[in-house]
Amino acid sequence: MSNIALIIGHDMNSGGAVTVNGVNEYSTWFTYLNTILTFLPQGNQYKVFERRNGLEKLVRDVNDYRADIAISFHFNSSSNSKANGFEVLSSGYPSSMMLSRAFLDGYKTSIRNRGIKVRKLGEDGGYFLNKTNMPAILLEPFFGSNRKDCHLFFRDINLFTNAVIDVINKAKDLP
Ligand SMILES: [Zn+2]
Numbered sequence: 001m002s003n004i005a006l007i008i009g010h011d012m013n014s015g016g017a018v019t020v021n022g023v024n025e026y027s028t029w030f031t032y033l034n035t036i037l038t039f040l041p042q043g044n045q046y047k048v049f050e051r052r053n054g055l056e057k058l059v060r061d062v063n064d065y066r067a068d069i070a071i072s073f074h075f076n077s078s079s080n081s082k083a084n085g086f087e088v089l090s091s092g093y094p095s096s097m098m099l100s101r102a103f104l105d106g107y108k109t110s111i112r113n114r115g116i117k118v119r120k121l122g123e124d125g126g127y128f129l130n131k132t133n134m135p136a137i138l139l140e141p142f143f144g145s146n147r148k149d150c151h152l153f154f155r156d157i158n159l160f161t162n163a164v165i166d167v168i169n170k171a172k173d174l175p
Contacts, residue, residue, distance in 0.1 A: 002044045002171040005067035006033055007058070007128075009074035009138075011051040017077030019144040026050075029073040032157065039161050041168060059131045069099060069171045070136040071164065072128055075153075077145045084146040085112035088137050089125045092118040095135035095174045099167050103139065106166030109159045111142055111152050135174060137167070 008029040010016035015024030033048050040046060047065055051058045062070050076087070086107060088100040100116045107113075119126040125138045141160050142149035153160065 002068040002168070003066060004040075004044050004046045004168055004171065005062045005065055005070040005134075006037070006046060006048045007062065007070060007072040008033060008048065008050040009072055017075060017144045019075070019150050020147045021150070023144075025074050025144070028075065033073060036157075036161050036164060039158075039165070041165060044168065044171075055127055056131075059128060063133045067132075067134050069167070069174070070128075070132050070134055071099075071167060072125075072136070072138040074125075074138060074140050076140045076143045078143060079145070081145055081147070084143050084149045085114035086139075086141045086149075087114040087117050088139060089117050089119045089129060090137055091126075091129040092120075093135065096129065096137055098174060099135055099137045099170055102166045102170040103137065103163050107141070107159060107163035109141075109152060109156055111149055135171075139164075 008026060010026040015026035018024045037046060049058060049062055088103050090096040090100045104113060119129055121130045129136050129138060142153040
């Protein structure tokens with residue numbers, strides 16, 4: 001059995017990037033994480049976290065939960081509406097890289113694969129990735145600013161759920 005921390009990106013007051021339909025990251029994951037949760041493998045303990053009092057407090061809460069792995073849910077955005085694809089952000093630690101590869105291999109979408117991006121402390125996503133005590137990854141499964149990515153992501157959200165399941169199953173194999 002693993003303790004799995006699932007984190008809604010951003011917060012109620014500052015929702016992050018928006019889709020072409022004007023829905024921000026926070027609202028998207030607030031809605032979808034509860035649905036995704038119903039498909040996740042039984043026998044693990046899951047807890048959904050949201051940022052209420054800043055990022056430092058969130059990281060402390062996740063550490064106090066003693067999660068075995070932590071997954072933060074986001075999506076990308078660009079002023080260039082042609083920018084597209086999915087990627088995983090990682091601290092670069094071997095166990096985080098293993099989870100990142102499990103996501104990339106498991107996501108059977110037709111959205112373009114942009115690979116793994118390593119983020120150090122001080123870079124976007126770096127605080128969460130480097131200050132959590134357990135293997136952590138940050139998912140950017142599509143560009144909200146790209147109409148086709150949005151269409152593919154929401155149409156095939158089950159493919160995304162399957163990739164999250166692969167990450168969770170990988171938690172058992174971590175050193
Ligand atoms: Zn974000």
